[in-house]
Amino acid sequence: MANIAVLGYGTVGSGVVEVLRTNRESINKRAGDEIHVKYVLDLREFEGDPVQEILVHDFNIILQDPEVDIVVEVMGGVEPAYTFTKEALLAGKSVCTSNKELVAKHGAELLAIAKEKHLNYLFEASVGGGIPIIRPLNSSLTADEITEITGILNGTTNYILTEMAEKGAAFEDVLKDAQDKGYAERNPEADVEGYDACRKIAILTSLVVGEQVDYEKIHTEGITKITEKDFQYAKALKASIKLLGTSKKIDGTFYSMVAPVMIGEQHPLISVNGVFNGIFVHGNVLDDVMFYGRGAGKLPTASAVVSDVVDAVKHKGCNIMTIWDERKNNLGKYEDLPNRFFVRIKDQNTQDLLSGIQEAFGEVSYVKVPEITGELAFLTKELREGDFAEKIAGFDDVYSVIRVDF
Amino acid sequence: MANIAVLGYGTVGSGVVEVLRTNRESINKRAGDEIHVKYVLDLREFEGDPVQEILVHDFNIILQDPEVDIVVEVMGGVEPAYTFTKEALLAGKSVCTSNKELVAKHGAELLAIAKEKHLNYLFEASVGGGIPIIRPLNSSLTADEITEITGILNGTTNYILTEMAEKGAAFEDVLKDAQDKGYAERNPEADVEGYDACRKIAILTSLVVGEQVDYEKIHTEGITKITEKDFQYAKALKASIKLLGTSKKIDGTFYSMVAPVMIGEQHPLISVNGVFNGIFVHGNVLDDVMFYGRGAGKLPTASAVVSDVVDAVKHKGCNIMTIWDERKNNLGKYEDLPNRFFVRIKDQNTQDLLSGIQEAFGEVSYVKVPEITGELAFLTKELREGDFAEKIAGFDDVYSVIRVDF
Numbered sequence: 175m176a177n178i179a180v181l182g183y184g185t186v187g188s189g190v191v192e193v194l195r196t197n198r199e200s201i202n203k204r205a206g207d208e209i210h211v212k213y214v215l216d217l218r219e220f221e222g223d224p225v226q227e228i229l230v231h232d233f234n235i236i237l238q239d240p241e242v243d244i245v246v247e248v249m250g251g252v253e254p255a256y257t258f259t260k261e262a263l264l265a266g267k268s269v270c271t272s273n274k275e276l277v278a279k280h281g282a283e284l285l286a287i288a289k290e291k292h293l294n295y296l297f298e299a300s301v302g303g304g305i306p307i308i309r310p311l312n313s314s315l316t317a318d319e320i321t322e323i324t325g326i327l328n329g330t331t332n333y334i335l336t337e338m339a340e341k342g343a344a345f346e347d348v349l350k351d352a353q354d355k356g357y358a359e360r361n362p363e364a365d366v367e368g369y370d371a372c373r374k375i376a377i378l379t380s381l382v383v384g385e386q387v388d389y390e391k392i393h394t395e396g397i398t399k400i401t402e403k404d405f406q407y408a409k410a411l412k413a414s415i416k417l418l419g420t421s422k423k424i425d426g427t428f429y430s431m432v433a434p435v436m437i438g439e440q441h442p443l444i445s446v447n448g449v450f451n452g453i454f455v456h457g458n459v460l461d462d463v464m465f466y467g468r469g470a471g472k473l474p475t476a477s478a479v480v481s482d483v484v485d486a487v488k489h490k491g492c493n494i495m496t497i498w499d500e501r502k503n504n505l506g507k508y509e510d511l512p513n514r515f516f517v518r519i520k521d522q523n524t525q526d527l528l529s530g531i532q533e534a535f536g537e538v539s540y541v542k543v544p545e546i547t548g549e550l551a552f553l554t555k556e557l558r559e560g561d562f563a564e565k566i567a568g569f570d571d572v573y574s575v576i577r578v579d580f
Numbered sequence: 581m582a583n584i585a586v587l588g589y590g591t592v593g594s595g596v597v598e599v600l601r602t603n604r605e606s607i608n609k610r611a612g613d614e615i616h617v618k619y620v621l622d623l624r625e626f627e628g629d630p631v632q633e634i635l636v637h638d639f640n641i642i643l644q645d646p647e648v649d650i651v652v653e654v655m656g657g658v659e660p661a662y663t664f665t666k667e668a669l670l671a672g673k674s675v676c677t678s679n680k681e682l683v684a685k686h687g688a689e690l691l692a693i694a695k696e697k698h699l700n701y702l703f704e705a706s707v708g709g710g711i712p713i714i715r716p717l718n719s720s721l722t723a724d725e726i727t728e729i730t731g732i733l734n735g736t737t738n739y740i741l742t743e744m745a746e747k748g749a750a751f752e753d754v755l756k757d758a759q760d761k762g763y764a765e766r767n768p769e770a771d772v773e774g775y776d777a778c779r780k781i782a783i784l785t786s787l788v789v790g791e792q793v794d795y796e797k798i799h800t801e802g803i804t805k806i807t808e809k810d811f812q813y814a815k816a817l818k819a820s821i822k823l824l825g826t827s828k829k830i831d832g833t834f835y836s837m838v839a840p841v842m843i844g845e846q847h848p849l850i851s852v853n854g855v856f857n858g859i860f861v862h863g864n865v866l867d868d869v870m871f872y873g874r875g876a877g878k879l880p881t882a883s884a885v886v887s888d889v890v891d892a893v894k895h896k897g898c899n900i901m902t903i904w905d906e907r908k909n910n911l912g913k914y915e916d917l918p919n920r921f922f923v924r925i926k927d928q929n930t931q932d933l934l935s936g937i938q939e940a941f942g943e944v945s946y947v948k949v950p951e952i953t954g955e956l957a958f959l960t961k962e963l964r965e966g967d968f969a970e971k972i973a974g975f976d977d978v979y980s981v982i983r984v985d986f
Contacts, residue, residue, distance in 0.1 A: 193723050193865050196864070196865065197723060197724065197725050197864065197865065200724075200725055201722065201723055203790075203903065204722040204901075204903060205722070206901060298720070304863075304865075304866040304867065304869060305869055306712075306716045306720035306721065306869070309715075309716070309719060309720050310712045310715070310716060310720070313715060313719075313887075313890075313891060313894075314704070314712035314715050314716070314884075314887050315712065315883075315887065316607065316610040316611070316886075316887045316890040316891070317599050317603060317607055317882075317883045317884075317885075317886030317887045317889075317890065318603065318606075318883055319603050319606055384609075442872065444851070445850070445851040457710075457883065458602070458603065459595075459599050459602065459603065459710075459879040459880065459882065459883040460710040460873070460874070460879070460880050460883040460884075461710065461873070461874045461877070461879070461880055462872075462873060462874065463710060463711055463712070463871070463872060463873035463874075464870075464871075464872040464873065465869070465870075465871060465872075466848065466868075466869060466870040466871075466872065467866070467867070467868055467869035467870065468866070468867045468868065468869075471867075473865040473866070473867070474865065474866050474867055476723075476865065477721075477723045477724055477863065477865040477866040478720075478723075478866075479723075480722075480723030481719075481720050481721065481722045481723045483723075484719075484722040484723065485719060485722070488719075488901060492898065495610075495612060495894060497609065497610060
């Protein structure tokens with residue numbers, strides 16, 4: 175018998191209890207032991223829900239119960255999740271979590287404690303919801319030097335961008351619709367400003383480089399400035415616009431950023447639409463692989479948490495090595511990252527503007543959309559982010575700047 | 581130090597040696613030990629290749645060397661690979677392989693020996709080349725009841741079908757071109773008749789059901805009968821034709837088959853083109869996930885083999901449980917599998933034919949392609965394979981029958 179305690183009976187927590195109940199038999203078979211939910215911790219009461227019988231409000235009950243082998247932390251946020259996780263590990267309990275904020279911020283430290291205590295700190299659900307990506311990075315792609323990891327890591331923004339692309343709708347309208355449907359939160363900032371994707375690419379990059387990548391250091395742009403017109407141009411270019419979290423190794427250094435990017439029809443992530451997520455990995459011997467699935471949602475996320483619980487049961491007393499040192503990784507400076515840019519700018523109908531563009535960016539490719547007048551749109555060649563920023567600052571009335579990956 | 585012996589210095593075997601050399605440092609770090617290639621077994625000589633120094637022609641040298649921890653079996657074929665693998669396991673050596681024939685035929689038995697001896701028999705490279713799929717099935721998708729696994733599992737046929745779709749070319753012409761480019765073998769039967777895909781879906785299904793699925797029992801059709809005209813209709817339907825290996829759970833029973841299938845633009849595998857492979861999995865709580873990457877090739881396949889070597893080193897003395905009993909799984913009868921069908925039939929310009937079609941298949945959807953005359957093409961509703969076969973046998977001059985999944 176493996177006893178678990180679930181911290182937090184919100185969407186994911188209740189999903190974990192449901193998945194363990196629904197697939198009880200096959201899960202126990204795969205774990206090689208019977209998994210039993212002994213406690214659920216939540217400050218609230220759940221009258222009428224069978225969970226009420228195992229509900230506790232005090233974490234110390236769980237902490238001090240030697241029968242609890244595994245703590246499932248699905249509270250979200252840094253505190254009190256951080257304290258609870260640390261205490262659980264120090265008390266000899268493995269921890270499985272979906273908490274991306276906590277993993278991004280204190281993953282290295284918590285992994286080190288787990289390793290020292292021959293326990294496991296597992297976080298498959300923290301990135302990509304139900305998509306297996308953490309475990310494949312940790313135990314499948316071990317023969318490769320990974321040189322790029324790029325993902326559509328946030329389902330809310332991908333839903334919004336997909337709707338904008340398909341319906342030609344404005345950001346605000348689609349956001350409102352997404353909020354009405356429950357795909358976006360009332361306070362959508364963490365999603366639409368790219369903060370959520372930023373934490374996730376920080377976790378993935380930490381696993382790839384084996385060192386702590388601080389998410390605060392990753393240049394992050396959201397999707398709030400993307401307009402219908404941008405999508406009209408994208409369509410003319412047979413491209414789409416996706417919010418990508420990306421880390422690339424260039425001359426031995428990793429560069430990370432989160433930003434909307436125009437990708438072409440050959441890009442493996444082009445067909446990842448709606449609330450789905452996709453994570454693309456390039457290895458020096460493996461070449462390209464991609465993982466695709468539901469990046470959020472109660473049951474898919476709970477499925478990933480429970481797969482960690484199964485792994486924790488299977489690896490009782492045996493740490494599944496995860497190389498993620500507390501040593502800080504020196505990400506390359508964002509300003510040095512080379513990119514191509516799509517630019518829309520007010521058309522002054524002057525030769526000066528055209529000459530100015532050529533002087534600043536050299537040869538550019540102009541893009542025309544018959545229905546759009548009064549502006550110039552063009553694609554630059556590849557140049558340093560820093561150089562681009564400096565040069566574009568010399569222009570007035572810039573409507574739009576979007577990175578281009580084709 | 582972990583000593584390995586590589587059996588077979590062909591494409592994959594030389595790839596394994598190359599990957600271990602190229603990424604030596606990071607591989608050793610991830611394995612937590614230094615991996616050393618002590619022997620390569622091959623009947624041939626390789627004058628001038630550094631491998632010559634560690635080349636042996638007698639498997640007994642490897643078998644009797646207690647320093648060899650892991651045997652990498654990349655010979656292919658059932659014998660002598662089966663005997664060598666069994667002897668290696670019985671001698672206390674873990675085995676990593678890319679050999680799909682052997683895994684499909686004797687996987688359950690070899691896994692049982694490995695388990696009993698606290699060793700590992702790992703075969704990530706046997707399906708999907710470099711794509712992590714075996715390990716995710718074994719250790720990531722453990723919280724789900726998997727109800728479908730469908731894959732584009734053969735790069736050669738996918739390349740041929742993609743070329744046919746894009747260039748409107750004939751099967752024979754594309755096959756010849758693929759052979760010239762080295763994408764298809766001079767004797768292409770195993771690929772184009774679907775035998776290779778059949779072994780792979782047998783392995784995947786065995787892992788999903790946890791019992792032995794005999795590939796001989798899987799109804800298998802190849803792509804040799806697919807024509808340019810079929811692709812013209814597919815295009816008109818905004819669909820494509822892919823060779824799929826598929827297993828679906830219907831009313832508690834798994835049904836498996838390999839056949840070309842018309843899939844629509846919403847299908848997750850629609851954008852898997854060229855030599856790439858994709859494997860789609862549906863779980864009852866996870867919903868859809870897909871894995872995509874290079875399904876073949878020297879280095880991608882070697883990358884998967886080496887990831888198994890790393891896992892074997894990390895799990896020395898500890899069997900990574902793989903639920904795949906020797907008990908035979910009772911696959912559902914192919915005749916009972918429900919499918920929709922696309923049918924092309926000579927147009928006799930008679931009311932009799934139309935009435936006959938309606939009588940046999942009920943309401944069907946006719947498909948027109950302006951350039952094609954003299955034939956009728958239609959899509960049936962879903963019906964049992966057995967019923968369809970019986971009914972279509974009553975028609976003369978049937979040009980084409982392709983399953984439809986949309």
